[in-house]
Amino acid sequence: VPRERLTGSVAGRLSHYLHVLTQAKKAGRDSISSQELADYTSVNATQIRRDLSGFGKFGRRGVGYSVDLLSAELRRILGAHSRRDLALVGAGRLGEAIATSDVFVDHGFHVGAVFDADDDRVGGQCGPHVVSAMSELQPYLRQNGVLIGLVAVPGEAAQEVCDALVEGGVRVVVDYSGALLDAPANVLVHNASPAAELLRALYLAGQT
Amino acid sequence: VPRERLTGSVAGRLSHYLHVLTQAKKAGRDSISSQELADYTSVNATQIRRDLSGFGKFGRRGVGYSVDLLSAELRRILGAHSRRDLALVGAGRLGEAIATSDVFVDHGFHVGAVFDADDDRVGGQCGPHVVSAMSELQPYLRQNGVLIGLVAVPGEAAQEVCDALVEGGVRVVVDYSGALLDAPANVLVHNASPAAELLRALYLAGQT
Numbered sequence: 001v002p003r004e005r006l007t008g009s010v011a012g013r014l015s016h017y018l019h020v021l022t023q024a025k026k027a028g029r030d031s032i033s034s035q036e037l038a039d040y041t042s043v044n045a046t047q048i049r050r051d052l053s054g055f056g057k058f059g060r061r062g063v064g065y066s067v068d069l070l071s072a073e074l075r076r077i078l079g080a081h082s083r084r085d086l087a088l089v090g091a092g093r094l095g096e097a098i099a100t101s102d103v104f105v106d107h108g109f110h111v112g113a114v115f116d117a118d119d120d121r122v123g124g125q126c127g128p129h130v131v132s133a134m135s136e137l138q139p140y141l142r143q144n145g146v147l148i149g150l151v152a153v154p155g156e157a158a159q160e161v162c163d164a165l166v167e168g169g170v171r172v173v174v175d176y177s178g179a180l181l182d183a184p185a186n187v188l189v190h191n192a193s194p195a196a197e198l199l200r201a202l203y204l205a206g207q208t
Numbered sequence: 209v210p211r212e213r214l215t216g217s218v219a220g221r222l223s224h225y226l227h228v229l230t231q232a233k234k235a236g237r238d239s240i241s242s243q244e245l246a247d248y249t250s251v252n253a254t255q256i257r258r259d260l261s262g263f264g265k266f267g268r269r270g271v272g273y274s275v276d277l278l279s280a281e282l283r284r285i286l287g288a289h290s291r292r293d294l295a296l297v298g299a300g301r302l303g304e305a306i307a308t309s310d311v312f313v314d315h316g317f318h319v320g321a322v323f324d325a326d327d328d329r330v331g332g333q334c335g336p337h338v339v340s341a342m343s344e345l346q347p348y349l350r351q352n353g354v355l356i357g358l359v360a361v362p363g364e365a366a367q368e369v370c371d372a373l374v375e376g377g378v379r380v381v382v383d384y385s386g387a388l389l390d391a392p393a394n395v396l397v398h399n400a401s402p403a404a405e406l407l408r409a410l411y412l413a414g415q416t
Contacts, residue, residue: 008250008251008252008408008412009217009221011408015401015411016399016404018404019386019399019404019407020388023386023388040388040397040399042397042398044216078408078410078411080410084410093305094302096305097300097301097302097304101302102386103401104402106403109406148406148410172410174406174409178227178231178311178314179231180231180232180248187413188409188413189248191248191249192402192405193223193224194306194311195312195314195317196223197223197382198312198315198317198356199219199223199226199227199286200219200220200223200286200398202287203214203286203287205379205380205396
C-alpha cells in the first residue's frame with residue numbers, strides 16, 4: 001500500500017496495530033498473530049490480513065507477524081519514526097492526567113510544555129512541568145517548531161485556545177473538550193471523542 | 209444500511225457523526241452540511257454522503273442534513289437511545305477527569321460509581337462520587353445490571369481490574385491504561401489509545 005493511497009480509516013487501523021505491537025514488545029513478545037491483533041483492536045482478522053498484505057511477507061503461517069519487523073514497517077508507512085514535542089494547554093485534571101501519563105511517550109510523543117489561562121495555575125506544577133502563562137505559548141511554539149497542540153480545557157474556552165495554537169504555527173490540534181473547533185484548511189483538528197468511541201464499542205458488543 | 213451489516217469502521221464513523229450532531233445541537237444549529245461533518249470528523253465528504261445515503265433522504269441539496277432527524281436516526285441505528293450507567297475503576301487524575309467531565313453525559317452515559325484499590329482513596333471524593341472499595345465493585349455491578357466498565361488505572365493493574373469487571377458481568381470494558389487486556393470472547397475490550405489517534409491525525413495532516 002503506497003503512502004499516498006492510505007485513507008483515514010486505513011491510517012487509523014494501522015495506528016492501532018502499531019499501538020498493539022508497541023505494547024506487545026513491552027510485554028516481551030517476539031511475534032503476534034492476526035487473530036491476536038484482531039482481539040486487541042476489534043478489527044476482524046480478515047481485514048487485518050488484507051491491510052497488512054500490501055506490506056510484504058511479514059506474516060508466517062503458524063508463527064504470526066514479527067513484532068519488530070512489522071512495527072518498523074508501520075512506523076515507516078505512518079511516518080512515526082521521530083520524536084515529536086507536544087504543547088499542552090490546560091493544567092486541570094485532564095491536563096494533569098495527560099502530563100503524567102506514558103501513553104504518548106511510547107510512540108515518541110513528549111509533552112514539552114504546559115500552558116494555562118488561569119493565573120492561579122501559572123507557576124504551579126502539572127506533572128513534571130511548571131505551568132506557563134498563555135502569553136508564552138506562541139513564542140514557545142515558534143522557537144521550538146512545535147506542530148502539535150493538545151486542548152484540555154472546557155468546551156467554552158476551546159476555540160480561543162485552538163486559535164492561539166494555530167496562530168503559533170501548530171498543524172495538528174487534538175481537542176479533548178468535545179467542542180467543535182474551526183481551524184484553517186491546512187490545520188487538522190482531531191476531535192478526541194471518548195463518547196463516540198464508547199458508542200462504537202457498545203454497538204460492536206451488541207449491547208444496543 | 210441494515211444493522212447487521214455495519215462493520216466496525218462504519219459504526220465508528222456513524223458514532224463520530226452523532227457526536228458532531230450532538231455538539232451542533234448544543235450550539236443551536238438546525239442543519240449541517242456533509243462538508244461540515246467532513247471538517248469536524250476528518251472523514252471526506254464523499255464517504256459521509258455514502259455512509260448516510262442508506263438511511264433515506266436526510267440531506268437536502270443546499271440545506272444539508274437536519275440535525276434532529278439525522279441524530280435520531282443515527283441513535284436508532286447505533287442503539288444509543290437509552291441512559292446507561294458506567295462503573296469507573298481508578299480515582300486518580302484520569303479517573304477524576306472522567307468523573308467530572310460531561311463528554312459522556314451528552315450521549316446518555318453516566319458514571320454511576322467510582323472504585324479504587326487504594327485504601328487512601330476509598331471514602332474520598334472523585335468528582336461528585338464517594339470512592340468505593342474494590343470489594344463493593346461486583347455487588348454494585350450485579351445489583352444495577354451495569355454492563356460497561358471504564359479502566360483508569362496504571363497498565364500493571366489493568367488486567368486485574370478487567371477480570372473483576374468481567375466477573376461482575378460487564379460486557380464492554382474501555383481501557384485507558386494502554387495495556388493489552390485479555391477477556392472472554394463475549395466481552396468487548398476497547399483499547400482507548402490517544403497515541404494511536406494522534407498517529408493517525410499526524411499522518412492525515414501530512415506531518416510525517
